[in-house]
Amino acid sequence: MNLDSKIPEGPLSQKWTNYKASQKLVNPANKRKLDIIVVGTGLAGASAAASLGALGFHVDIFCIQDSPRRAHSIAAQGGINAAKNYQNDGDSVERLFKDTIKGGDYRAREANVYRLAEVSGNIIDQCVAQGVPFARDYSGLLDNRSFGGAQVSRTFYARGQTGQQLLLGAYGALSREIARGTVVLHERHEMMDLVVVPDKEGKPRARGIIARNLVTGELERYAAHAVVVASGGYGNVYYLSTNAMNSNGSAAWVCHRRGAAFANPCYVQIHPTCIPVHGDYQSKLTLMSESLRNDGRIWVPKKKEDAEAIRRGEKGPLDIPEEDRDYYLERRYPAFGNLVPRDVASRAAKERCDAGYGVGPTGLAVYLDFADAIKRLGRDVVEQKYGNLFQMYYKIVDADPYKVPMMIYPAIHYTMGGLWVDYELQTTIPGLFAAGEANFSDHGANRLGASALMQGLADGYFVLPYTLQNYLADQIYVGKIKAEGPEFDEAEHAVRERLDGLMTIAGNPGNSEQHSVDHYHKALGRVMWEYCGMARSKESLATAKEKIAELEADFYQHVFIPGKAAEMNPELEKAYRLADYFELARLIVDDATQREESCGGHFRIEHQTEDGETLRDDENFMFVAAWEYQGHDKPEVMHKEELNYEHIQIVKRNYK
Amino acid sequence: MKFTLHIWRQENARAKGHFETYEIDNISADCSFLEMLDQLNEKLVNDHISHPVCFDNDCREGICGMCGLYINGRPHGNDDGVTTCQLHMRHFNDGDEIWVEPWRAKAFPIIRDLVVDRTAFDKIIQAGGYISATTGGVPDANNILVPKHKADQAMDAAACIGCGACVAACKNASAMLFVGAKVSHLALLPQGKPEAQDRVKKMVCKMDELGFGSCTNTYACEAECPKQIKRQNIARLNRQWIGSLFGRDRNN
Numbered sequence: 001m002n003l004d005s006k007i008p009e010g011p012l013s014q015k016w017t018n019y020k021a022s023q024k025l026v027n028p029a030n031k032r033k034l035d036i037i038v039v040g041t042g043l044a045g046a047s048a049a050a051s052l053g054a055l056g057f058h059v060d061i062f063c064i065q066d067s068p069r070r071a072h073s074i075a076a077q078g079g080i081n082a083a084k085n086y087q088n089d090g091d092s093v094e095r096l097f098k099d100t101i102k103g104g105d106y107r108a109r110e111a112n113v114y115r116l117a118e119v120s121g122n123i124i125d126q127c128v129a130q131g132v133p134f135a136r137d138y139s140g141l142l143d144n145r146s147f148g149g150a151q152v153s154r155t156f157y158a159r160g161q162t163g164q165q166l167l168l169g170a171y172g173a174l175s176r177e178i179a180r181g182t183v184v185l186h187e188r189h190e191m192m193d194l195v196v197v198p199d200k201e202g203k204p205r206a207r208g209i210i211a212r213n214l215v216t217g218e219l220e221r222y223a224a225h226a227v228v229v230a231s232g233g234y235g236n237v238y239y240l241s242t243n244a245m246n247s248n249g250s251a252a253w254v255c256h257r258r259g260a261a262f263a264n265p266c267y268v269q270i271h272p273t274c275i276p277v278h279g280d281y282q283s284k285l286t287l288m289s290e291s292l293r294n295d296g297r298i299w300v301p302k303k304k305e306d307a308e309a310i311r312r313g314e315k316g317p318l319d320i321p322e323e324d325r326d327y328y329l330e331r332r333y334p335a336f337g338n339l340v341p342r343d344v345a346s347r348a349a350k351e352r353c354d355a356g357y358g359v360g361p362t363g364l365a366v367y368l369d370f371a372d373a374i375k376r377l378g379r380d381v382v383e384q385k386y387g388n389l390f391q392m393y394y395k396i397v398d399a400d401p402y403k404v405p406m407m408i409y410p411a412i413h414y415t416m417g418g419l420w421v422d423y424e425l426q427t428t429i430p431g432l433f434a435a436g437e438a439n440f441s442d443h444g445a446n447r448l449g450a451s452a453l454m455q456g457l458a459d460g461y462f463v464l465p466y467t468l469q470n471y472l473a474d475q476i477y478v479g480k481i482k483a484e485g486p487e488f489d490e491a492e493h494a495v496r497e498r499l500d501g502l503m504t505i506a507g508n509p510g511n512s513e514q515h516s517v518d519h520y521h522k523a524l525g526r527v528m529w530e531y532c533g534m535a536r537s538k539e540s541l542a543t544a545k546e547k548i549a550e551l552e553a554d555f556y557q558h559v560f561i562p563g564k565a566a567e568m569n570p571e572l573e574k575a576y577r578l579a580d581y582f583e584l585a586r587l588i589v590d591d592a593t594q595r596e597e598s599c600g601g602h603f604r605i606e607h608q609t610e611d612g613e614t615l616r617d618d619e620n621f622m623f624v625a626a627w628e629y630q631g632h633d634k635p636e637v638m639h640k641e642e643l644n645y646e647h648i649q650i651v652k653r654n655y656k
Numbered sequence: 657m658k659f660t661l662h663i664w665r666q667e668n669a670r671a672k673g674h675f676e677t678y679e680i681d682n683i684s685a686d687c688s689f690l691e692m693l694d695q696l697n698e699k700l701v702n703d704h705i706s707h708p709v710c711f712d713n714d715c716r717e718g719i720c721g722m723c724g725l726y727i728n729g730r731p732h733g734n735d736d737g738v739t740t741c742q743l744h745m746r747h748f749n750d751g752d753e754i755w756v757e758p759w760r761a762k763a764f765p766i767i768r769d770l771v772v773d774r775t776a777f778d779k780i781i782q783a784g785g786y787i788s789a790t791t792g793g794v795p796d797a798n799n800i801l802v803p804k805h806k807a808d809q810a811m812d813a814a815a816c817i818g819c820g821a822c823v824a825a826c827k828n829a830s831a832m833l834f835v836g837a838k839v840s841h842l843a844l845l846p847q848g849k850p851e852a853q854d855r856v857k858k859m860v861c862k863m864d865e866l867g868f869g870s871c872t873n874t875y876a877c878e879a880e881c882p883k884q885i886k887r888q889n890i891a892r893l894n895r896q897w898i899g900s901l902f903g904r905d906r907n908n
Contacts, residue, residue, distance in 0.1 A: 072715060074715065175782040465791065
């Protein structure tokens with residue numbers, strides 16, 4: 001497997017400029033003869049399709065929801081980073097680049113991250129031009145706030161609904177192209193397989209997809225000169241996460257099965273501020289934005305007996321006097337305080353709860369307290385900044401955060417791993433590109449807050465429109481791609497067999513050993529959270545592997561899916577996504593097992609400093625692990641892309 | 657908690673629908689309405705009673721706009737300012753009978769059970785609900801000054817999640833609040849001004865073409881909107897519309 005990252009020549013700050021100056025272009029009259037498939041309508045997919053359509057390419061775009069505006073980017077709350085330095089507080093492209101590399105614990109590719117920082121300012125310009133109503137100050141200029149892992153204020157925001165507003169901006173641009181006819185929308189369609197066809201020289205190329213119409217259940221074929229997968233992350237492998245119910249890893253996974261390398265699957269982000277789990281029936285976890293850590297202070301009781309009394313319901317947070325509260329982030333990390341990066345904050349919460357200081361009925365919660373902020377700023381200001389988040393908390397928990405501190409606990413939120421891509425965002429299959437959370441490229445082992453929106457839009461608005469052209473320049477000679485031939489037949493047949501196979505597992509109705517899909521998904525989630533979650537060890541990972549295999553075997557014998565494959569069937573949708581999660585879960589565990597170090601979101605308890613911080617092993621593990629699929633029952637093969645840091649000085653990641 | 661559910665079942669767009677009654681027990685008060693339906697579906701599947709009830713849902717935190725059920729005669733149920741996924745069972749009494757229906761509107765045909773087709777909303781947006789800013793070639797963000805109160809008002813309108821509760825609540829199935837919110841959001845901002853007159857005409861014409869009803873100013877839409885979008889947006893839509901017909905700088 002060839003892992004050529006294709007990083008352009010020249011000094012870091014000139015690489016992207018050099019690339020753009022020397023890339024190949026497509027003549028305007030030829031663009032409309034070239035077809036592109038985009039899977040996913042989140043920030044990356046919608047912005048890519050809108051930009052490519054505006055350039056004149058013909059784009060087919062697919063989403064599993066009823067409208068492109070539903071993609072889960074919509075739920076991002078806090079903000080988007082950009083190195084504008086509007087606050088005159090010392091920000092720059094260089095600083096955003098350094099913060100992102102350091103935040104990712106020196107496991108991301110320098111050139112990609114530098115480009116991300118470089119185009120970050122253009123994103124804000126673009127979004128403002130589209131009418132995104134970012135927060136402003138009284139002079140009419142744009143306002144900023146701070147996020148974790150940064151000592152400057154570079155986060156632009158639209159109340160607590162930044163993702164929504166950015167997505168609606170991209171959705172507007174996409175809608176314009178749909179009206180112009182350059183983009184064709186296929187809503188309620190799910191990508192089921194990638195079609196790879198060899199060209200005249202025998203070089204395999206991504207040439208289309210098999211999609212399932214979720215209303216009729218029919219399989220449909222689509223052909224194109226290139227395919228972009230922007231289908232998001234795989235956090236729902238843990239069942240409970242902040243992801244939407246329909247967010248899934250399958251579109252990326254079928255590409256992996258067809259030969260695209262999957263990189264760093266064990267890098268999973270656990271977000272420190274989510275509403276704690278409260279019952280077995282629970283379907284998802286709700287995030288409370290990181291922006292709350294600008295003004296909220298995180299604490300647990302100093303005395304164990306206080307924590308125990310709170311758990312028994314005999315005391316409340318307001319009964320604990322100031323001197324008996326442990327603001328553990330401020331204590332452990334005086335320089336960054338409550339604004340340490342997510343992985344650090346999550347582990348610190350787990351550490352306190354494991355030590356017996358957790359609050360709430362389960363003991364798996366800590367307080368996020370706004371009393372000081374309300375005293376300092378007044379309730380009105382706090383309400384203006386965070387009103388909708390407070391209301392959301394109130395509706396879910398039935399407690400008023402203006403009066404009593406919120407209770408929060410870490411939860412699965414984002415996956416840094418994903419399809420391996422080179423500098424052009426092209427996977428190991430020529431013609432297959434991956435963008436946004438679906439690729440692995442920019443966040444290393446941990447993503448900083450407000451950087452996901454930045455990356456999704458950077459990929460879609462400002463990277464793919466250039467790099468895809470470079471790929472498509474010589475594809476004009478190929479002519480129209482038709483959705484026919486043995487490769488399309490084979491792919492469609494394989495999907496049909498897979499679906500029919502799942503539908504017939506249950507055997508005879510009334511068998512008491514049958515279980516629903518959710519039964520297995522919940523069980524898989526518990527295994528992953530318990531043994532491959534915030535803290536991992538050689539033993540826990542071995543246990544995880546065993547339990548995943550048992551569950552998977554049981555799933556293929558006893559899962560029951562009602563109805564037919566050729567109709568609207570949400571149970572079947574869940575089943576084929578879960579079938580892929582079993583394979584993905586195994587790979588996450590294998591990747592976590594081989595990575596004998598702690599970095600970012602990947603914490604191996606064998607590798608920590610005396611005070612419980614992550615301990616990297618740069619000598620042996622400064623590489624990207626790119627895995628190659630070998631077949632359903634075979635262990636995958638790992639390839640290494642060594643990371644070379646030419647520009648940045650590598651130091652211990654320290655937020656103290 | 658224990659409930660008797662009467663749920664609209666309809667196999668597909670052409671089939672005849674009917675209410676089916678189900679009993680459900682052991683529901684926690686902290687459970688959301690959709691989690692209650694999950695538990696019903698789990699039971700329907702495990703006991704081979706029927707195909708599970710189909711209902712649209714995704715983010716389950718009130719922002720994607722995908723869920724939307726008509727519960728005891730109210731879109732998104734009996735709590736204010738929430739979507740169906742944010743409605744919790746603590747808002748019901750133990751033993752309640754609950755009637756669950758899909759959105760009812762000519763422009764939102766039923767697909768299956770409680771799932772409706774809301775692509776009409778996308779078509780209205782495609783008709784002009786955007787600012788034509790092609791990628792690249794735009795001015796620096798701070799070159800466009802927006803007074804704070806205008807930005808705040810625009811944000812209030814832009815908070816619409818496109819769920820369709822306004823249409824479901826309206827006796828005429830009018831989409832005026834949805835269209836008004838988008839027209840207002842863009843017309844309030846300097847970036848949206850150049851296309852404002854054209855935009856309002858195209859969106860309103862498309863809305864009429866798609867079979868949404870007329871507005872008779874009863875404001876059920878405002879009362880039921882989960883994001884509490886204000887009726888002033890309808891007034892602004894009307895002003896924009898009239899301005900586009902008779903205004904000084906109309907395109908002749």
